[in-house]
Each structure stands twice: as structure tokens, then as C-alpha cells.
Amino acid sequence: MENKVIKEEENNGLYTKVETIETTPEDGFVNKADINKVDINNYRKYQKGYSKSFSFGTNDPRITRPFAYCMFGLFLVIGIIILLLNLTSMDFIMIFMGACFIFSGISGIIKSKKDIDKIEQELKKTGNYHEKLSKDEKEEYKKIITDGISNVKKSTFTKDNFNWFLKISLPIYCVIGIIVFLFITIFINVFLGIFILITLILCGLFYYWIIAKICK
Numbered sequence: 001m002e003n004k005v006i007k008e009e010e011n012n013g014l015y016t017k018v019e020t021i022e023t024t025p026e027d028g029f030v031n032k033a034d035i036n037k038v039d040i041n042n043y044r045k046y047q048k049g050y051s052k053s054f055s056f057g058t059n060d061p062r063i064t065r066p067f068a069y070c071m072f073g074l075f076l077v078i079g080i081i082i083l084l085l086n087l088t089s090m091d092f093i094m095i096f097m098g099a100c101f102i103f104s105g106i107s108g109i110i111k112s113k114k115d116i117d118k119i120e121q122e123l124k125k126t127g128n129y130h131e132k133l134s135k136d137e138k139e140e141y142k143k144i145i146t147d148g149i150s151n152v153k154k155s156t157f158t159k160d161n162f163n164w165f166l167k168i169s170l171p172i173y174c175v176i177g178i179i180v181f182l183f184i185t186i187f188i189n190v191f192l193g194i195f196i197l198i199t200l201i202l203c204g205l206f207y208y209w210i211i212a213k214i215c216k
Helices: 061-087 092-124 135-156 159-187 190-214
Strands: 002-011 014-023 051-058
Touching: 014 135, 051 135, 061 092, 159 190
Parallel strands: none
Antiparallel strands: 002 014, 014 051
């Protein structure tokens, strides 16, 4: 597994980090939590093959504040909707869930505001910080994100990677299709088994055709 810090800058307290993590089949089974650290659903999940992830981090209050407010504001809105929909039915479980969402949203907004304001005050002391992003700064941030995503797509969806994926997955798909066909044919009906087999073949061909079109 290869971990590259493409760009890491600290300018008068303003911190920006761009990182990519790339895996190949030679790495064996890799913990997905090591590849995508922000996805809590990756815990105790492993993968093998080609992958590349891109992450962007910054402590710039002009970026982190709207992101935090939107995220916790969404929690707040969801909680209010759940609460309003279940007040008339007096579903206490759903009311409690709505209250939890509202509490999480409010506490998250308050905590994030406190932390972000503290960072902003420290940045203002440098004399080089402006409360609004300039046009050039917006373009720079936009370029970092678009270039990172484009790089991941170009290096992941390649013909070589598709050929490796085809070589590994096609035999497994064929074995599963044959097992399903035999099971249905023996225990249910031969015509149904043939129909399912044809359906699996067509779905498989369509699936691999789509993947082949994506990989360039």
C-alpha cells in the first residue's frame, strides 16, 4: 500500500493537506479502514485489488465552518421532521430518536463554532487572514479537489485494472451461476433453471460491458 502526501502546507497557521492512498493486488488483503479512514462502515472490512482514495484536509475556517454547519444542521432538520411527524401518534421511540438528532445537531453546531472561532482568532493574529475567500483562493481549492478526483478516476479505471478484475471475478461469477442453475434445476424446475442461467449470463455480460466502458 502506497501513501502519498501530495501537498502539505502550513502558512501562518493555515494548514492544507492533500493525500492519496493507493493499493494493488500485491498488497494482499488491506483493511479498508486504512484506505478510507473517515468511513466508519469500513471497520473490520478488507479488500484486495486496485484502489485509490483521495482526501483533502484543512483547518481554514472559511471551509470548515460552512461544512460543519451544513452537516450538523442536517441532523437538526432531520430531528425536527421526525419529532413533528410522531408527536400526534405519540410514538415515544421515534420522538426520542428525533430528540437525539436535535440534541446532536445543536451540540455539534455549538462545539464546532467554538473550535472554529478559536482557530480563526489565532489566524487573525498573523495579519494575513481574511474572513472571506478571494476569487483566487476559491479557484485554488476547487482545483485541488477536481484534480484529486480526476487523478483517482484516471489511475483506477484503466484497461489493465479491468483485465485483472475480469480474470479474478469472471471465474467466480461462472461458478456461482452454475451452482445456482444446478440447484434450481435439481430441486425446482429445469426450465426455471435455464431461465435463471440465461438471465445471469445476460446480466453478467451487461455488467462487464459497463465496467469495460468506464475503464479507459
